Amino acid sequence: MKENTCCFLGHRVIHETEELKEQLYMTIERLIVEERVDTFLFGSKSRFDSLCLELVTELKQKYPHVQRIYVRAEYPYISEHYKSYLLKSYEDTYYPEKIVNSGRAAYVERNYEMIDNSQYCIVYYDEHTAPTTRKSGTKIAFEYAVGHGKQLIKFPLVAGGGFS
Numbered sequence: 001m002k003e004n005t006c007c008f009l010g011h012r013v014i015h016e017t018e019e020l021k022e023q024l025y026m027t028i029e030r031l032i033v034e035e036r037v038d039t040f041l042f043g044s045k046s047r048f049d050s051l052c053l054e055l056v057t058e059l060k061q062k063y064p065h066v067q068r069i070y071v072r073a074e075y076p077y078i079s080e081h082y083k084s085y086l087l088k089s090y091e092d093t094y095y096p097e098k099i100v101n102s103g104r105a106a107y108v109e110r111n112y113e114m115i116d117n118s119q120y121c122i123v124y125y126d127e128h129t130a131p132t133t134r135k136s137g138t139k140i141a142f143e144y145a146v147g148h149g150k151q152l153i154k155f156p157l158v159a160g161g162g163f164s
Contacts, residue, residue, distance in 0.1 A: 006031055007041040007114035009141045010048025010124030010155070020156065024122070025055050027153055031120060032063050039067045041114045042090070045107070046138075048124040053089065067091045073110035076100055111141040121145045124155045 006028075014020070031037040040056050042049050053068065060066050070086055070093040072078075078086075078093075086093045099109040115121055125142045145152055 002117055002119050004035075004037050005039040005041065005118045006037045006120040006122060007043075007118040008049055008052040008122050009043065009111055009114070009138055009145075010046050010052075011126065011136075011138050012046045012048075014046075014048050014051070014124050015126070015156065016047065016051065021051065021055065024052065024155065025059070027122065028052070028055055029059055029062075032059060032066060035120070037120060038065055039069060041069050041071050041118060043071060043073065043107070043110060043114060046124075052122065057089070069093065071096065071110055071114050073099065073106045107137055108140055111137065112144055115141065115145045115148060115150060119151060120153065121150045122153045122155070126156060 028040075040052075042053055056066065056068055060068070068090045070090040072093060072095040075082070076095040078095075083093065096110060096113040098113065099106050102109045123138070123142050123145065125136075125138050127139075142152075142154075
């Protein structure tokens with residue numbers, strides 16, 4: 001799945017602005033048009049994931065071939081009713097076999113799965129607002145993606161930001 005695939009990772013709470021939405025929209029569209037990205041992997045539990053899903057869904061109007069896939073960190077087995085519900089927003093969903101029995105690490109392991117199966121990672125990681133009372137799952141994912149040589153696009157953008 002790696003080639004032409006992008007995942008999204010980010011904090012549960014973000015500083016959401018119109019500028020952020022515009023930058024994300026333009027970045028995602030550029031990946032679709034210039035890099036031929038056609039598959040986007042999503043997790044859950046963060047406003048960043050929700051925002052990116054909204055933007056990819058909007059772009060799907062222009063680029064109907066784009067696929068949105070929800071990678072679950074909970075519920076290895078789901079009912080047809082729940083699957084139907086998810087498929088209203090996504091083209092597919094799956095639970096990674098390797099995270100069965102991961103316990104509290106399920107979200108970290110799910111993020112690793114998404115990173116491993118992506119060529120690009122769009123990450124909202126702000127070291128100034130990351131939690132300090134516990135380990136940040138976004139920081140863990142960001143460092144994992146860096147260590148695995150993924151093409152990262154980090155938000156919030158800094159001057160000259162973009163691919164790293």
